[in-house]
Amino acid sequence: MSNIDEYTIDEGYEKTERAKAPFIQYLREDRLPHIFCPGCGNGTIINTFFKGMEKANIDFKNIAMVSGIGCSSRIPGYVKCDSLHTTHGRSIAFATGLKVSNPDLDVVVFTGDGDCASIGGNHLIHAARRNINLTVICINNNIYGMTGGQISPTSPKGSIGSTAPYGNRDKPFNLAELVAAAGATYVARWTTAQVESAVKSIEKGLKNNGFSFIEIVSQCPTYFGRKNKMKQPVDMINHIKNSTIYINNAKGLNEYELKDKIVVGEFANKESPEFTDNIQELSKEFYGQKTIRRSAFLTSFDKEEK
Amino acid sequence: MIYINQDLCKGCLLCVNTCHKHVYAVSDKPNKKEVLLPYPANEKNCSNCKECELVCPDQAISVDIERNWWMSKDNTYAFNPNFAKKRV
Numbered sequence: 363m364s365n366i367d368e369y370t371i372d373e374g375y376e377k378t379e380r381a382k383a384p385f386i387q388y389l390r391e392d393r394l395p396h397i398f399c400p401g402c403g404n405g406t407i408i409n410t411f412f413k414g415m416e417k418a419n420i421d422f423k424n425i426a427m428v429s430g431i432g433c434s435s436r437i438p439g440y441v442k443c444d445s446l447h448t449t450h451g452r453s454i455a456f457a458t459g460l461k462v463s464n465p466d467l468d469v470v471v472f473t474g475d476g477d478c479a480s481i482g483g484n485h486l487i488h489a490a491r492r493n494i495n496l497t498v499i500c501i502n503n504n505i506y507g508m509t510g511g512q513i514s515p516t517s518p519k520g521s522i523g524s525t526a527p528y529g530n531r532d533k534p535f536n537l538a539e540l541v542a543a544a545g546a547t548y549v550a551r552w553t554t555a556q557v558e559s560a561v562k563s564i565e566k567g568l569k570n571n572g573f574s575f576i577e578i579v580s581q582c583p584t585y586f587g588r589k590n591k592m593k594q595p596v597d598m599i600n601h602i603k604n605s606t607i608y609i610n611n612a613k614g615l616n617e618y619e620l621k622d623k624i625v626v627g628e629f630a631n632k633e634s635p636e637f638t639d640n641i642q643e644l645s646k647e648f649y650g651q652k653t654i655r656r657s658a659f660l661t662s663f664d665k666e667e668k
Numbered sequence: 669m670i671y672i673n674q675d676l677c678k679g680c681l682l683c684v685n686t687c688h689k690h691v692y693a694v695s696d697k698p699n700k701k702e703v704l705l706p707y708p709a710n711e712k713n714c715s716n717c718k719e720c721e722l723v724c725p726d727q728a729i730s731v732d733i734e735r736n737w738w739m740s741k742d743n744t745y746a747f748n749p750n751f752a753k754k755r756v
Binding site for chain 2: 372382383384385386389394395396398400401402403405406408409410413554557558563572581595596599600
């Protein structure tokens with residue numbers, strides 16, 4: 363790629379020869395290697411997102427990434443596109459404002475489980491209820507990884523964290539079923555062990571006209587794995603791989619049999635009217651034309667001028 | 669050719685775990701940061717599925733191998749196609 367030089371800080375900086383990995387062309391090369399721990403699942407999800415984006419035939423320059431606070435929300439800092447790093451839990455609220463004012467953009471939200479489920483839970487539910495055309499990728503690592511291994515709303519029953527030294531007694535959130543019940547049009551859950559299926563559902567979510575939510579269960583070897591006797595990332599990914607069940611196989615099972623299992627698959631795939639289209643229809647009914655975009659650059663508000 | 673960038677690789681060994689053709693192996697000597705890095709030990713087994721490129725969290729692996737063993741990169745045969753014919 364020739365336009366990498368735009369983001370290098372020094373002009374006299376000599377780039378060393380690096381491997382031309384296929385998705386490194388979308389990343390800011392001078393910031394690599396990134397800050398994530400060895401074996402973290404966030405880097406894998408960067409690759410899966412770019413492969414899904416290439417399969418969906420979406421222009422890379424038309425994408426805007428929004429993120430909150432957390433390990434996974436550092437991803438847009440490494441990507442060469444328009445990005446917005448917002449306050450804790452409010453990434454979906456910022457993204458709705460961005461989408462309503464610029465309906466042509468493809469807005470992608472990267473959130474973690476603590477960002478999305480605990481502090482921003484209300485924003486998640488209501489964005490799903492309104493059915494805005496966003497693509498939310500929730501990276502679920504079952505723990506608050508950035509602040510030192512506290513128990514998060516999605517950490518499974520019996521797991522050990524720094525705030526639960528005798529094991530967690532609470533029931534975890536089932537995020538995919540929650541969002542599907544709130545009215546989202548595309549909901550899927552995969553893990554980092556099943557990368558190709560995650561690519562396919564990211565492609566479907568980008569093409570979908572409506573709120574699409576993709577939860578990817580990833581590994582956190584430093585905080586979740588070290589306290590639960592899975593110190594190596596290979597041990598964690600084997601544990602994730604062994605405890606998955608496809609959704610069609612899990613239909614007849616009771617609660618006791620699904621105790622420590624991760625149900626995987628598509629939870630919702632339907633059609634319903636979209637939020638920004640509803641606004642345009644309302645404007646056409648009462649005003650006669652679509653809503654005015656970029657009104658600060660207009661000289662007059664006549665109906666003829668575009 | 670399979671190339672692993674040693675500046676980017678952190679040694680999580682997920683590529684060794686995911687490859688179903690057993691292409692990668694772990695080296696004996698640690699590098700400067702005392703991490704045992706993987707290396708492509710038997711490249712001939714590679715079936716060009718590119719799963720390791722997707723799974724690698726640090727974007728260190730690049731796989732550049734011909735699609736089939738009998739075709740070279742410029743879309744010509746890598747062997748003599750008339751090897752079975754009788755010479756006149």
